[in-house]
Amino acid sequence: MATGRTHRPATRSRGIPEATVARLPLYLRALTALSERSVPTVSSEELATAAGVNSAKLRKDFSYLGSYGTRGVGYDVEYLVYQISRELGLTQDWPVVIVGIGNLGAALANYGGFASRGFRVAALIDADPAMAGKPVAGIPVQHTDELEKIITDNGVSIGVIATPAGAAQQVCDRLVAAGITSILNFAPTVLSVPDGVDVRKVDLSIELQILAFHEQRKAGEEVAAPEEGAGAVSPPPVSPHRAPPGAPGADSGRQGPDGDVPAVMPA
């Protein structure tokens, strides 16, 4: 579909698919590694393998950026690194503030990958007065009172929220009011923001739950799993009670995996 590029000098790609955008960082990482090894060119096949995707997908992704490869040869590593970096906006400096300097916030501040690639921790902010002034990862923590000033003075547009869930929305509101338009949220809460503000979330608990879902399924597929693996089945927290919502007794529609009965059940 990406038609209309055949020879369209200016105003390019007005719309790289979101799925593609999400993979560009992956390609970039793989390319950077190749670059460091001074590899001059790569084929879509090799690069795809390094990035963990298949080559057709990679080529399609790149096609949205333009024709940066050479048929019969492959892609010029340095050139692609540059093009993708530019596309992602990494050729410019992005000051970032981290709010909530607890265990996680401190870990993020210390995270090396942060500093690289155009991102720079402009400030660390925490609500605890006792934290003020303390250096974390070499950067002194500042009190929440300074939040607005910090953002304005440093022209920050990206904020990272690593506060407890209860404080996240409030912090978010202040960040947005101060001018932040992109938020990376580590707090286990749904943030509501006005149009124009992007929010991406990173949630350990959700990821684990998704893994558990698949894990449970695997266990169920094994014909007769002698596996002591997943441990004994313990009927946890959930409250097994009443049957179907409204109509007791006769129920129509389809049921859960095993009929009904909310009795505790593991695979």
Place this chain on the structure above:
Amino acid sequence: MATGRTHRPATRSRGIPEATVARLPLYLRALTALSERSVPTVSSEELATAAGVNSAKLRKDFSYLGSYGTRGVGYDVEYLVYQISRELGLTQDWPVVIVGIGNLGAALANYGGFASRGFRVAALIDADPAMAGKPVAGIPVQHTDELEKIITDNGVSIGVIATPAGAAQQVCDRLVAAGITSILNFAPTVLSVPDGVDVRKVDLSIELQILAFHEQRKAGEEVAAPEEGAGAVSPPPVSPHRAPPGAPGADSGRQGPDGDVPAVMPA
């Protein structure tokens, strides 16, 4: 998405879309909050708002689980909490091991949401002998040498990798060899695993890059953005004219946002 092969049609029926599975934890969280407030029922509209999705999507998602609602009324909170928990496999205990107890690993170990919902940190593992025995989040760190034994003895099937990128694949291989079939990877590397093993990744750097992409685009849309702190902002996307990728010798003519210089990245 998890790295790994595609899913097979599976054993008839039971085919909950991956996108739906990924949202179940979100619904569960919202429902749990309602449950704690003793709210008896919710409409798809209310719950959808709380979970940050639209109601049509939510109803469609629930339709894959079964008919757990009551027309004209809504969903019984407690009942739904139970059904979703069961679907996700949270009615059983999931021992988890965290490998790599650095800043991040320690933060994860301390993370409360971990303990809740069926997950239990069975062990903390680190390669540094000096860490051995030290308690982190109340759990003594064990040396990597014990990895296999720990996994076997505790029947662990989910592993969290929080090691430096360089050690991730090796740790991954050992985890898999020891019986782990689900991995949550925090290391900025693509892990290769055999079929049957699920890998989900959490990558700060990638998330930031995605945000930067959109952020850059916003800046480009503003007709005349003042932009103070972000340094030299380049004009929006540009130039597709194919630049000679393989062009030998000097960099012939490749265009950047401002027309050139494919210098080697920010790094």
Place this chain on the structure above:
DNA sequence: TCATGTGAACTTATTCACAGCA
């Protein structure tokens, strides 16, 4: 000859819109 670039086919996901039931 060989690997890119891309229409076309296919698969998955989202949204619409309304029938149907409490």
Place this chain on the structure above:
DNA sequence: TGCTGTGAATAAGTTCACATGA
């Protein structure tokens, strides 16, 4: 009456497969 549950319509994303050009 009001809200769920769901086919049908759309949209988004992936894979195929091959013409194209170096």
